[in-house]
Amino acid sequence: MEGAMKNICMFGFVVVLVIVGLGEVNGAGECGRANPDMEAFKLAPCASAAQDENASVSGSCCAAVKKLGQNPKCLCAVMLSNTAKSSGVKPEIAMTIPKRCNIADRPVGYQCGAYTLP
Structure with missing residues (x-):
């Protein structure tokens, strides 16, 4: 159970990083x-x-x-x-x-x- 929870948290963290990275690539700068x-x-x-x-x-x-x-x-x-x-x-x-x-x-x-x- 603890291993599955770690995997879910890691997957969520990777998803957040990808979303943030895509936002920067699309150019939301000044x-x-x-x-x-x-x-x-x-x-x-x-x-x-x-x-x-x-x-x-x-x-x-x-x-x-x-x-x-x-x-x-x-x-x-x-x-x-x-x-x-x-x-x-x-x-x-x-x-x-x-x-x-x-x-x-x-x-x-x-x-x-x-x-x-x-």
Whole structure:
């Protein structure tokens, strides 16, 4: 009886692990199925504007930010991603790009980690 109970518990544990694993594969992250580190490459035109608040923001940067900004959670995850950090992006400056692009429907006041989108 005790052996059967152990087998049932082990089977239940394996089922839970499989369900959790499948949920991660389907992509329930901030950017859906996309990885924020990979999405960060789309913001390459914003590199200088994300490091220097006085740098001009290019049209291609604004277009990329506007597209990603349709999902504020994704934009936040991308701006705080390891890829962004390793390329020298300063999150406190990167958060100002939507405003510097004059994006009217930007997520004003959105909390992004320790930062707030102005």
